[in-house]
Amino acid sequence: MTIDIPHPPSEVAHSRTLPGSFYADPAIFEAEKQAIFMKSWHYACLETDLLNKGAFVTLQIFDQHVFVVREKDGQIRAFYNVCAHRGHQLLEGRGQKKVITCPYHDWSYDLTGQLVAARQSRGHKKFAGSSICLKPVQVGYFAGFVFVNLDAGAAPFSEYTAEVAASIAxxxxxxxxxxxxxxxxxxxxxxxxxxxxxxxxxxxxxxxxxxxxxxxxxxxxxxxxxxxxxxxxxxxxxxxxxxxxxxxxxxxxxxxxxxxxxxxxxxxxxxxxxxxxxxxxxxxxxxxxxxxxxxxxxxxxxxxxxxxxxxxxxxxxxxxxxxxxxxxxxxxxxxxxxxxxxxxxxxxxxxxxxxxxxxxxxxxxxxxxxxxxxxxxx
Structure with a gap:
């Protein structure tokens, strides 16, 4: 979704600051959500919050719900916190799960986001074992911190932070x-x-x-x-x-x-x-x-x-x-x-x-x- 807003005067970011409206107009704020924050990196948690396999932490970026989880091979993954079946939220807060089960219809996903069980769907065996899975979210790490990005096409966090990471080091x-x-x-x-x-x-x-x-x-x-x-x-x-x-x-x-x-x-x-x-x-x-x-x-x-x-x-x-x-x-x-x-x-x-x-x-x-x-x- 694109929200059109007027281009500020040419002096902005040269001799003059952003106009006052850019700090006060709700329409500009909505445009910033789409142009900046749905495409940039957000702090999620500490790596130590995910020490154990199956440990998870949920977070919210405006109206988008996400969770990060440590899978069995030790990798940290992130997904949208929504069931692929009918859109119910999967997890709340933080905790530890062997399998992620939706509280609505008991559809279950493994820690890689793959659907592994659809309750009493014997007539629809194509569900379990199919390509149905949770939608992934990009994950990045730095200095023990975990970050996520809702833009699947964004540059990896390690690339985006390469120069600042070198400066910190x-x-x-x-x-x-x-x-x-x-x-x-x-x-x-x-x-x-x-x-x-x-x-x-x-x-x-x-x-x-x-x-x-x-x-x-x-x-x-x-x-x-x-x-x-x-x-x-x-x-x-x-x-x-x-x-x-x-x-x-x-x-x-x-x-x-x-x-x-x-x-x-x-x-x-x-x-x-x-x-x-x-x-x-x-x-x-x-x-x-x-x-x-x-x-x-x-x-x-x-x-x-x-x-x-x-x-x-x-x-x-x-x-x-x-x-x-x-x-x-x-x-x-x-x-x-x-x-x-x-x-x-x-x-x-x-x-x-x-x-x-x-x-x-x-x-x-x-x-x-x-x-x-x-x-x-x-």
């Missing part, structure tokens, strides 16, 4: 022993804004000096740098090398000292945040034209300081996260104001803390996906 080559900490998180919850406002805000630190005082007390944002790539953006923010700050304590000998952030289009962020050693994936989940959710999963080694980890989590969730939520809420309101049409970029490639080149690059990525015929280069 150059900073943190060994993640052996890193495990998920479900009680660890620095951001989260509902954002009362369009998903792109949350991404715009994340991608620039021009606002940090005025909006994030404790962050700037801890970090040396003035010497931050960035590099722009076709489908990702890397940002480096050095710390101020202070063990105590207005944010939280850091052990300069044991902890991760600097901030490293990789934004992967359209809405995935990999990061290393200063403090106890960590590697995280987060994403901004679009809900509506005016609402989104921020999700966060963090991996850490076993031997990190629980006290310092907890201090960073509290600060991230209660201070930095709340500051950003308030900013994004206000900007969302501004998108409806008659006094605003399109914004401007502050461009300074030599000063990462002052530049919005990163936001412009995100908008160029966005334009390339939404309006491929326009030939916008990233």
């Amino acid at each position: 150059s900073i943190i080559p060994d993640r052996a022993g890193y495990k998920a900490r479900k009680d660890v998180g620095y951001f989260g919850g509902e954002y009362e804004c369009n998903w792109k406002i949350a991404i715009d805000n994340f991608l620039e630190c021009y606002h940090c000096e005025t909006a994030h005082k404790s962050f700037c007390d801890m970090m040396d944002a003035e010497h931050s740098t960035f590099t722009l790539h076709e489908n990702f953006i890397y940002q480096f923010v050095p710390s101020g090398r202070k063990e105590t700050s207005a944010a939280y304590p850091i052990d300069l000998q044991e902890d991760a000292v600097d901030g490293h952030f990789w934004f992967l289009f359209p809405n995935i962020i990999f990061s290393i945040f200063p403090g106890t050693k960590n590697f995280s994936v987060s994403w901004v989940e679009p809900v509506s034209a005016e609402r989104s959710l921020r999700r966060f999963v963090t991996l850490t080694p076993d031997n990190v300081s629980k006290e310092r980890e907890a201090a960073r989590s509290r600060w991230g969730l209660n201070v930095l996260n709340e500051e950003d939520r308030q900013i994004c809420r206000s900007v969302q309101q501004g998108m409806f104001q008659r006094g605003f049409d399109m914004g401007y970029y502050v461009l300074d490639s030599q000063n990462g803390n002052l530049s919005e080149d990163t936001v412009r690059q995100f908008h160029r990525m966005y334009m390339r996906w939404m309006f491929p015929q326009a030939g916008v280069r990233t």
